[in-house]
Structures are given as structure tokens and as C-alpha cells.
Amino acid sequence: MFLSKLKIDVTSREFRRDFADVHQMHRTVMAAFPQVDDEQPPRQKHGVLWRLDPSQQGYLLYVQSRVEPDWSGLPEHYLTEPHQVRDLQPLFDAITGGRRFAFRLVANPTRAVKRDEKQQSARAEQGKRDQPRRVVHRTPEAQIDWMIRQGERNGFVIPAGRNGRPDVASSPAFRMQGKTNLGHEAQKVAIDHVRYDGHLIVTDPGLFASAVRDGIGRGKAYGCGLLSLAPAQR
Incomplete structure (x- = not known):
């Protein structure tokens, strides 16, 4: 299991679009994970859970998953600093x-x-x-x-x-x-x-x-x- 921490740039036009439409936010998160060929929805297949936490600078986006995500496809200026990903095995x-x-x-x-x-x-x-x-x-x-x-x-x-x-x-x-x-x-x-x-x-x-x-x-x-x-x- 992996946990990603992403510091959001609240001035990002793409983030404001996502925040206004929870389905678009879901799509942005899931774009970091591979597509699946079976009938199981990708979110369930990859065990993806996410949460937005307010912070002093705006929002922190936490994403938990069974597979390590690829955040390189996020829109430019979506984040204020590079993302962080850590292995959750010590927690389990x-x-x-x-x-x-x-x-x-x-x-x-x-x-x-x-x-x-x-x-x-x-x-x-x-x-x-x-x-x-x-x-x-x-x-x-x-x-x-x-x-x-x-x-x-x-x-x-x-x-x-x-x-x-x-x-x-x-x-x-x-x-x-x-x-x-x-x-x-x-x-x-x-x-x-x-x-x-x-x-x-x-x-x-x-x-x-x-x-x-x-x-x-x-x-x-x-x-x-x-x-x-x-x-x-x-």
C-alpha cells in the first residue's frame, strides 16, 4: 500500500474545476493509475481512496492505493511542490x-x-x-x-x-x-x-x-x- 501527499496550488484553474465537480476530481486522481481490462472498477481494483484536507496554504490531497501512482500527468502548476509517496507497510x-x-x-x-x-x-x-x-x-x-x-x-x-x-x-x-x-x-x-x-x-x-x-x-x-x-x- 502507498500513500501520496500532494500540496495543491489553489490558484490552479484545473484544481478549481475539480473542486467544483467531484466527478472531475475523481477522474484527476484516477488518471495516475493504470487502466483495467476486467469488469471491476479501477478505483476498487487499485484500492484508491483520497481526501482533501484544508491547510494554511490551501489544501493537501492524500491518496492511498495498492499500486504506486504516477503523478507526472497532473496539469502544470497543479501542485506547489513535488509530490511525496511513502510505503504504508510499516503502518500495517x-x-x-x-x-x-x-x-x-x-x-x-x-x-x-x-x-x-x-x-x-x-x-x-x-x-x-x-x-x-x-x-x-x-x-x-x-x-x-x-x-x-x-x-x-x-x-x-x-x-x-x-x-x-x-x-x-x-x-x-x-x-x-x-x-x-x-x-x-x-x-x-x-x-x-x-x-x-x-x-x-x-x-x-x-x-x-x-x-x-x-x-x-x-x-x-x-x-x-x-x-x-x-x-x-x-
């Missing part, structure tokens, strides 16, 4: 039961809501399947509860902090929007990013390593799911 070697990490995650915490009869009828007339719609958790309490549930599924727990509450804070990051072509129709997509910063303790090393490798939650093609780890802060 450090994942053991009971290990405590500081972490950051940008996610799209949602819940399924059943559609009412009018919405169901409208979708049926359009020939669409009746699937629950996804609603974003808006309150910090619901967002943190979502994170705790992710831990139960992915081999970690959120410990209690000094105040006795879960040692994690959630904060709205930003919304990324774009359009996708499904069939002959262009449909708008909006992804609400929520940033989590806190500490976790590994309970199942195998499950947890898979979560780090494959990402957490929905919206992985749209800048969500990348779990970054660092030594725990005491």
Missing part, C-alpha cells in the same frame, strides 16, 4: 490488538430512510427500483454514534476521553457536488463531508487492517473513507 505491521492510534477520517455518515408512498409510486413510474434514500446525520451526537458503530464492524473501539465521553470530535468539512451520467440522464450528486479526529483502540487486527486498506463508509469515490493513523497523543 504496527496494527496489533490493543494498539492505540490517533486518527482522522473524512466520511459521509448516513442512514437509510424509507420513502413514502408518493415517492415510491413516482419511482415505479420511472422504472426505478424502490430503494431507501440516504440521509446525512447532521448532529454531532448522531455523527459520533455512527462512528462508534463503524468501529464495531471494523475491529476497533473509540475509548473514553478525559471528560468520560468518546474520544472523538466530528465537524462539518465541506460539500462536494457534481453530475453523473446514468443512462441518458445527468443526475446531480452532493456529498456532505464530515471530519472525525480522535483516538481508537484496535480490537481485531485483521478486520481493522481491512478497514484501513478498503476504507470506511460510503462515498469512497468522492473523497470519503480514507482512515489516517498516527501515534496516539498522550
